[in-house]
Amino acid sequence: MTTRIDRRMAKLKVEGRPALVTYFMGGDPDYDTSLSIMKALPKAGADVIEMGMPFSDPMADGPAIQAAGLRALKGGQTLVKTLKLASDFRAGDDETPIVLMGYYNPIYIYGVDRFLVDAKASGIDGLIVVDLPPEMDEELCIPALKAGINFIRLATPTTDDKRLPKVLQNTSGFVYYVSMTGITGAALADTGKVASAVKRIKGHTDLPVCVGFGVKTAEQARVIGANADGVVVGTAIVNAVANVLGPKGEKTADPAEAVATLVSGLAQGVRSARLAAAE
Amino acid sequence: MNKPATPNSFRTGPDEQGMFGIFGGRFVAETLMPLILDLEKNWNEVKNDPDFRAELTDLSTHYAGRPSKLYFAEGLTKHLREVSSAKGLGGGAKVYFKREDLNHTGSHKINNCLGQILLAKRMGKKRIIAETGAGQHGVASATVAARFGFPCVVYMGATDVARQSPNVFRMKLLGAEVRPVTAGHGTLKDAMNEALRDWVTNVEDTYYLIGTAAGPHPYPELVRDFQSVIGTEARAQILEQEGRLPDTIIAAVGGGSNAIGLFHPFLDDKDVRIIGIEAGGRGLDGIEHCASMNAGSPGVLHGNRTYLLQNADGQIMDGHSISAGLDYPGVGPEHSWLRDSGRVEYVPVLDDEALEAFKLTTRVEGIIPALESAHAIAHAVKIVPAMDKDQIVIVNLSGRGDKDVHTVASMLGMEI
Helix, strand or coil, X not given: CCCHHHHXXXXXXXXXXXXXXXXXXXXXXXXXXXXXXXHHHHHHCCCEEEEECCCCCCCCCCXXXXXXXXXXXXXXXXXXXXXXXXXXXHCCCCCXXXXXXECHHHHHHHCHHHHHXXXXXXXXXXXXXXXXXHHHCCCXXXXXXXXXXXXXXXXXXXXXXXXXXXXXXXXXXXXXXXXXXXXXXXXXXXXXXXXXXXXXXXXXXXXXXXXXXXCCCHHHHHHHHCCXXXXXXXXXXXXXXXXXXXXXXXXXXXXXXXXXXXXXXXXXXXXXXXXXHHC | CCCCCCCCCCCCXXXXXXXXXXXXXXXXXXXXXXXXXXXXXXXXXXXXXXXXXXXXXXXXXXXXXXXXXXXXXXXXXXXXXXXXXXXXXXXXXXXEEEEHHHCHHHECHHHHHHHHHHHHHHCCCCEEEXXXXXXXXXXXXXXXXXXXXXXXXXXXXXXXXXXXXXXXXXXXXXXXXXXXXXXXXXXXXXXXXXXXXXXXXXCCCXXXXXXXXXXXXXXXXXXXXXXXXXXXXXXXXHXXXXXXXXXXXXXXXXXXXXXXXXXXXXXXXXXXXXXXXXXXXXXXXXXXXXXXXXHCEEEEECEEEEEECECCCCCECCCCCCCHHHCCCCCCHHHHHHHHHCCCEEEEEEHHHHHHHHHHXXXXXCCCECHHHHHHHXXXXXXXXXXXXXXXXXXXXXXXXXXXXXXXXXXXXXXX
């Protein structure tokens, strides 16, 4: 089976540049705005879309993504609506891969089998579920693979060589390397260490390795992208939305435009990554 | 949900995956997984290590004051016999209190903290973090951190910081840093999220001292084992004092560590009725309660699958209880399993009922119980008058109520 993720990653490999993977929170601050943000992402140069599924208790997220999730929930977002966002987006774009990212409980409550059928029908290509390590693969990872949906695993600085094979075993689509121990949105780790970690992971797998946690600027995207197959940006995008919301949540500018401006810059960063590395 | 088949023993869990039936497990971020596996390895090494046991027993005896007394609550028994007579029943079982309130730091929490601090020391950790609701676990954590020379950070919901100010002050005196958490309703759930965020950031040197029998495997097992000293002692004490096992044992359940500690040694005594008390808050009709096993459904939070208060979208609800220690929308996974297997009954007690039991115990026993423990006493008050005089009930008096006097005063409309 190949998914949109596999096809997109293969295409970028031919182009010789890393992927720009962009995270936004589904339903933040409301359904319609969030759909316009989603549509703006590929136009601004995003290669893969990660859509956050809001959860009341995001244990691995920093303040920015916590707040985004709460805004979305307050705006009435549910998992049903998050899947609808994907299918609405798919009506106009059948190529950009969509990865859902979040926590297990809303999926568990939705029902795993029903969720996988509906996710596939909505055009979802991959899942990142933070609180499902390989030890819990029977819960969702194996059923997702059977349903033809990539299960993208996080590898972290604490995942040593002994553990890496276990983490990579049922991973598909790409490997998401979390550049540091900690929550989303903290400062970027030492880029030299990140490069050697990516090299270490690539010694264990042929899958593309994308790096996230802490990438906020085009320059950081360029530096990280020089040694990785993709660069993930999340908190900076979520902040771009927050920055155009007033104290009562009213929009002071167009969130989709704010996100597009940021993502265009990041896209230039990843597009110059290999060029710079070759110099 | 299908009821699991009745097992030969209720005391063999969890399995190798850390599951009690469908409950428990290790639902954590990859960053934490190696730490949890390391903790499990160390736990498996020490749990049957005589030297570790000897050190823990010595500390429990000379530092914490164990064994705690099993006290015949004569005043409460007499009162409830009068209630029974007034109803024309002429009964009223004998009520015993397991006096965990007499432990050093004033609650059962010290049992777990002493065990885990020895584990942290053995693992070479340099820093302790903990979450706390009522502040009892925070105080116990700060205490063992002071005793063993660890820096300690305690995460505590901002609401709880306000309603449990005496315990906040105690923690600070003991040298711990108390970090108020304003997310959500500012209660135990939010404190636990923030502690997990700290742990995932400071993986190298930090030991997470979880206060209840919940979280990812092996925490539910190891906290239970450290707390089982309560039930092991109570079982031996009642056999010595009464020559037989009790008819009923009762404990309050928030996360459920004092309850599993009392219950576990009795689980295979099939004639002993076991009752766990959930916080019924202002009633189970709305959302102002914490009765996850009576009004919730199974879900995944804080590293384990267990009964949770949640909405149809799987979002976790903020509960309510007069008692900060019971104000948690989940419960330890072994309780969820004991509920579904039918071995333990879980029933709610309302805020008002707990408050009445608090006042009654203070008056007829000269003991000020923690509001958590008052929930368990309140259920005894309900069922004891209908029992026979030769029957025996043990209630876990899990902690003392000094910390709650401000809350109680404000409920009674008094200023202190």
